[in-house]
Amino acid sequence: MTEFSEWFHNILEEAEIIDQRYPVKGMHVWMPHGFRIRKNTLNILKRILDRDHEEVLFPLLVPEDELAKEAIHVKGFEDEVYWVTHGGLSKLQRKLALRPTSETVMYPMFALWVRSHTDLPMRFYQIVNTFRYETKHTRPLIRVREITTFKEAHTIHATADEAEEQVERAIEIYREFFDSLGIPYLITKRPPWDKFPGSDYTMAFDTLMPDGKTLQIGTVHNLGQTFARTFEIKFENPEGEHEYVHQTCYGLSDRVIASVIAVHGDESGLCLPPEVAAHQVVIVPVIFKKAADEVMEACRDLRDSLGDAGFRVHLDDRDLRAGRKYYEWEMRGVPLRVEIGPRDLENNSAVISRRDTGEKITADLDGIQDTLRDLMNDILENLRNRAWERMESEIREAGTIEEARNIIEEKRGIISFMWCGDEECGMDVEEKVRVDILGIQEGGSGKCMNCGRDAPYRAYLARTY
Ligand SMILES: Nc1ncnc2c1ncn2[C@@H]1O[C@H](COS(=O)(=O)NC(=O)[C@@H](N)CS)[C@@H](O)[C@H]1O
Ligand SMILES: [Mg+2]
Numbered sequence: 001m002t003e004f005s006e007w008f009h010n011i012l013e014e015a016e017i018i019d020q021r022y023p024v025k026g027m028h029v030w031m032p033h034g035f036r037i038r039k040n041t042l043n044i045l046k047r048i049l050d051r052d053h054e055e056v057l058f059p060l061l062v063p064e065d066e067l068a069k070e071a072i073h074v075k076g077f078e079d080e081v082y083w084v085t086h087g088g089l090s091k092l093q094r095k096l097a098l099r100p101t102s103e104t105v106m107y108p109m110f111a112l113w114v115r116s117h118t119d120l121p122m123r124f125y126q127i128v129n130t131f132r133y134e135t136k137h138t139r140p141l142i143r144v145r146e147i148t149t150f151k152e153a154h155t156i157h158a159t160a161d162e163a164e165e166q167v168e169r170a171i172e173i174y175r176e177f178f179d180s181l182g183i184p185y186l187i188t189k190r191p192p193w194d195k196f197p198g199s200d201y202t203m204a205f206d207t208l209m210p211d212g213k214t215l216q217i218g219t220v221h222n223l224g225q226t227f228a229r230t231f232e233i234k235f236e237n238p239e240g241e242h243e244y245v246h247q248t249c250y251g252l253s254d255r256v257i258a259s260v261i262a263v264h265g266d267e268s269g270l271c272l273p274p275e276v277a278a279h280q281v282v283i284v285p286v287i288f289k290k291a292a293d294e295v296m297e298a299c300r301d302l303r304d305s306l307g308d309a310g311f312r313v314h315l316d317d318r319d320l321r322a323g324r325k326y327y328e329w330e331m332r333g334v335p336l337r338v339e340i341g342p343r344d345l346e347n348n349s350a351v352i353s354r355r356d357t358g359e360k361i362t363a364d365l366d367g368i369q370d371t372l373r374d375l376m377n378d379i380l381e382n383l384r385n386r387a388w389e390r391m392e393s394e395i396r397e398a399g400t401i402e403e404a405r406n407i408i409e410e411k412r413g414i415i416s417f418m419w420c421g422d423e424e425c426g427m428d429v430e431e432k433v434r435v436d437i438l439g440i441q442e443g444g445s446g447k448c449m450n451c452g453r454d455a456p457y458r459a460y461l462a463r464t465y
């Protein structure tokens with residue numbers, strides 16, 4: 001873990017998550033193992049969203065004039081948009097953009113869908129690929145040009161209060177989702193100069209990566225009525241008048257997978273929450289001359305009974321040294337390994353090894369399903385607690401610019417300080433400490449670290465991806 005980005009690139013290759021050799025910069029191939037992890041992660045997310053969102057699928061290509069409609073929005077994306085200019089050999093009358101995000105794709109259609117207040121609220125999401133011509137240093141899963149796993153939710157409301165409440169609901173959805181992955185997060189309101197282009201304000205989830213830099217792993221935007229006015233999205237209210245709707249949108253991406261890998265990983269490789277691991281349990285037969293057949297028989301029976309009980313289980317019956325198997329499954333982050341040998345047969349037991357703590361437990365084969373389920377819950381709990389403790393230990397209070405500078409130089413991590421909220425002063429702090437203001441949390445009191453004025457906000461600074 002000395003050089004995190006080297007560790008990260010290596011594990012993506014060794015654990016066959018993605019293949020980075022694809023000949024377009026910032027675009028990678030999901031390999032079978034990585035794809036399973038991605039699928040399991042998305043299943044958790046969809047289970048949460050499907051409670052009160054409808055899943056949809058909109059086109060990839062955006063007409064130039066639609067993309068350009070909302071001036072601030074297009075300004076924010078104009079240098080990141082990929083364009084399609086030809087259909088076959090013929091030049092297109094009007095060029096088409098590859099969606100960098102789908103406001104300008106969806107909202108012309110929302111204008112057709114929304115009629116009456118009885119249609120509202122509407123809550124949609126789609127999980128698609130989006131394209132951003134990132135000019136900063138691209139990194140697999142972290143800063144890509146094809147965002148392969150872009151979950152974007154878009155909601156429509158009759159009032160500002162409802163939109164406000166939806167922002168809170170989206171924040172709870174993200175908390176539940178990240179908690180199910182054991183990923184710690186800091187929730188702040190982005191400073192005005194860093195909010196989503198065209199939004200009223202942005203709430204962001206940041207997590208701390210092993211190298212002391214923060215990664216924005218999710219964002220929730222209150223769009224107010226800006227896009228409604230631009231795209232004429234109106235509804236007839238109970239009094240028969242026409243009003244513009246109020247909107248929110250909230251997004252996640254491949255970074256969710258990046259943070260699961262980075263936050264829980266260790267020197268042995270991946271360490272995956274059981275909910276997302278490709279295999280939750282791997283069975284390794286301990287083969288000696290004696291009783292070899294009985295051992296294999298017992299391992300197959302266990303594989304079948306666990307499979308029938310809904311575990312993602314794999315029996316590794318390859319003719320390889322056990323040690324080689326242990327290494328491989330630990331590197332791939334399989335939460336639980338079960339070994340059965342001749343001695344275990346006699347005792348009708350098995351030896352279970354936990355990936356997160358390395359602890360070995362001897363368990364009766366009768367009732368081993370409950371033992372494994374309990375262990376899987378313990379593992380998620382342990383991973384989550386370990387990750388939260390680590391992040392919280394890296395959040396340090398600074399009373400002066402000097403202190404802030406020293407902390408960032410020596411330890412990186414996250415700095416919290418009291419801020420007056422004035423943009424000038426904020427930019428000045430970023431300048432002096434040479435890191436970004438992540439955002440603020442309301443309800444502080446004290447004097448601004450930088451200018452001494454009254455400070456109603458607790459603000460956070462960190463070096464970011
Ligand atoms: N180049 C990128 N590679 C990987 N993830 C990215 C990239 N750019 C943004 N993201 C992730 O995508 C999330 C949503 O992007 S966003 O611009 O903040 N918000 C939107 O696009 C809104 N339409 C909400 S869906 C970000 O919070 C960030 O976690
Ligand atoms: Mg960007």
Ligand SMILES: [Zn+2]
Nearest residue numbers: 420425448451
């Ligand atoms: Zn100040």
